[in-house]
Amino acid sequence: MKHRRIRQVGVLLVALLAASGLQQATAAAAATTAYEAENATIVQGTVANNHTGFTGTGFVDYTNVTGSYVEFHVSVAAAGSSSLTFRYANGTTVNRPMDIAVNGTVVAAGTAFPATTNWDTWATKAVNAQLTAGSNTIRATATTANGGPNLDDLTVSGATDSQPPTTPGTTSCSDLGENQLTLHWGASTDNIGVAAYDIYDHGNKLDEAAGTVTSKVLTGLAPNTTYTLAVTARDAAGNASPATSPLTCTTLPSSDSTPPTAPSGLGQSAVTATSVNLSWTGSTDNRAVTSYDVRSGTTVYKSVTGTPPATSTTVTGLACNSPYTLNVVAHDAAGNTSAQSNTVSFTTNACSSDGGVPSSITTISTGWAIPWGTYWMPDGQTALVTERDSFKVFKVTPSGAKTQVGTVPNAVTTNGEGGLLGVAIDPNWATNHYIYLMHTASEGNRIVRMTYNGTSLTGYTILLQGIKKNQYHNGGRLVFGPDGYLYASTGEAETPDLAQDKNSLNGKILRLTTAGQPAPGNPFGNYVYSYGHRNPQGLAFDRSGRLWEAEFGNSKFDELNLIKPGGNYGWPTCEGTCSVSGMTNPKATWPTGQASPSGIAIVRNVVYMAALKGERLWRIPINGDSENVGTPSAYYVGTYGRLRTVTKVPGADQLWLSTTNCDNNGNQPDGSDVIFRISIT
Missing domain, CATH: 2.60.40.10 (Immunoglobulins)
Structure with a gap:
């Protein structure tokens, strides 16, 4: 028995004519909405893709028993008659009838689903039914031992609801x-x-x-x-x-003020280039020890939890050929922290020569307030850098000198993660002088184009709007691919269902032309390149022209993904790796406390990922030209605070790395952020 969570897929998309300023309709209107069977609740059936011509990521192959069923969850704006159209295939010579029930009542008993010549030939069967306003369940149940046909999707024609609720009142x-x-x-x-x-x-x-x-x-x-x-x-x-x-x-301080005793007897073994095994004698507490932190000074490298937590662990993600001095502390449920254990010191093994490693870091520019996007001009002589909350754009030279070139109009904040976000430069800038920006506006997030003559910005033009915004989960990265098209990451605007809706612009990687149209060859005939994303951030192409992406998880796992056209990356059904058919697993994951990733860059076949909450730069080697990665390792852990954007320097094995310690989580005063240059050797 399999149970799947339904994700609505709107077939009728209100045209987003950005250049004319038209916006997506929010009132309920007559529409046609498709619901993929593979995303519905499935009882005695499996998701398959061994035949051709299906929509979405697959279809449901009913188990050949009486009573096997697929149940869709459908929402409509107003009560009334709706047309329910099932798309199916039946490659046998016998009818496979099903009962169609709405909200538990059979409305079409023994509906015929006759043969369709073969399993690659699809047909439709429509019935009419009364739906109630709001949520409805529609179940198609096999009535014979032959089971049901292969079921691809359900299309509902009626009044759909696209109007969101109002903002809740004062908290x-x-x-x-x-x-x-x-x-x-x-x-x-x-x-x-x-x-x-x-x-x-x-x-x-x-x-x-x-x-x-x-x-x-x-x-x-x-x-x-x-x-x-x-x-x-x-x-x-x-x-x-x-x-x-x-x-x-x-919350109030705890009445329990007694900390655990200090761990003792900390010892090390099995040191490698990126890891070490540690063990210690456990702490005691007047109530209970809830976790141990492995630290360098006060910077946490790993947390060990459990009931009770283990007293040994393998610490991974260490930088190669680097000295470490580690200790362990214990915590209880009241938040009391023990004194630290004894320390152990060691040096990790030598680095592999493949791909290089960070060898030096230098501050090149100071006085920033949340520098968010960085993109080098095609000639490699200057880079453009955006500031999220000031909406300003600067040009920065390799020496770090910065000059403001403009302020992006119509940009607003969200008191969270919105504002002026990504920037990208047209590969043909020398002839057209176009740059592209993503920013939050009054109605949502926009992708816009401006003209940059080397000293100032003019000619604000909307290319795409209607990307929903919220306080958090706005995405925002822009990058040009080797194919000359613009790729953009969008968050699901704190509306998880949007990530699975292939006709929504949210929770996606979008691919568009420089004129703001869907790029030719996009998998669903619209702007969507991949879907099932929560809050995608970093985007970078490797030497083989493949797209990699870093993504914020919710509370369990952050992700590094290899993006393929039409891929479903799982959110909200999956966070991190899972075994759900049709969903693509990440290539690497981290606990959110060690990452919360933002920008990524690739140098010499190695992905570098900037971490915000984790306050470190992750190095993730790609294994040759395979689709797998090697062991991640971390640099600058806790040294520079929240790391936001990492960008490859053209023509050099170097990175630019920026902080955003002035944001809501860093709480540093404006002007505290910096840009570093890192050499890779």
Whole structure:
């Protein structure tokens, strides 16, 4: 038995005529919406792709038994008659009838699904049914021992809901405790009805509440910890409202002030170029030890959890041929930290000669406030750098001298991760003087084009809008591919269902022409190149012309992905590696505390990934020209704070690396951010 989560795929996409300023409609309108069978709930059937002509990533092969079924979850804006059209194949000579039920009531008993010549020939069967406003279930159940046909998708013609709820009202906290608090908000409204409220802390979903309530007790929190909370409203169709303004709430200090005893007897073994085995004698506590941190000074290299946590571990991701001095501390549930253990010192083994390693780092430019995007001019003489919250664009020379060349109009912030984001330079800039920018605007995120003559920006032109925005999860990277087309990463705007909707611009890698049209050859005939992304950030092409991408996870795993056209990268069904058919697994993953990746760059067949929360630069070698990567290793751990963007320097084995310690998580004053140059030898 297999159960799949439904992800709505809208077939009718309102045209995004960016140049004329038209925006996507938000009112309910008559539309045709397709739901892929492989994403529905499947009982006694499997997802297959061993025949041709199907849509999406596959089809459902019913088990040959009476009662096998596929159940779709459908949302419509208004009650009324709808046409339900099933696309199927039946390569046998016998009819495979099914009962069609809506919300538990059979509306078309024994509906015939006759032969279609062969399994590669697809036909449709339509029935009419009354649907209720909001969420509906539609089940197609086999009525004979032959099971059902191969089922590709269900198309529903009726009134669909694309209007999001309003922003919830003012938030507040009460009943603050050591491990919990109560969050309150004002009710949202919706044309159909609010189905749920989602609660986020710095863009990571903490909890959710029913659409009928306006408060939630948040439990499992850490004592004496500040949370930055926001609430979004969600309707039955999956439309999400904008987030409320951030609210900071701090839990109370714990009544337990007794720290665990210090770990002891720390020892090392099996040192390699990138790892070491450690073991120690465990701590004791008046209540219970909940975790151990392996540290260098106070910088955490690995956390060990469990009930109780283990007293040995392998620390990976170390830089080769580098000295380390490590210690271990224990924590309890109250947040008390023990004194540190004894230390161990060692030097990792020599580096492999393949690909090179960072050998020096130099500060070349200071005085920045959240430098977000960096892109080198084709001649390699200067780079353009954007500042997220000031909306300014600067040119920077190899020596680090910077000059403001303009401010991007119509840009706004989201009090989170929105603002002026990525920048890319037309490969033919010498003849057309075009640059491309992604920024947040009043209605959503936009990709725009401007003219840059070497000293100033003019000619603001919208190429693509209608990319939904929210406080977090806005994506924002731009890069030109070897094919001359522009690639853009977009977040799912805190609306996870959008990531699986192949006609949505959110939760995607987009591929477009320099005129703002879908690039020829895109897998779904629109802007979408790949889908199933939560908040994709870094984009870079390797020496074989393949696209790599770094992506923020929610609370478990961050990802490095190899992007292929039409690929489904799993969100929200998968976070990190999973075994769901039709979804593409990442090539490497990290706990979110060690990464939270942003920009990536590739030098000598090695991916370099800048980490924000992890405060380190990850080095991930590609194994030759295969689709696999070697062991990741980390540099500058905890040394320079939050690392945002890493960019290859043209014509040199060098990187530029920028910090964003002035953002909401870094809390440093404006002007504290810097740009470094790193040499690879």
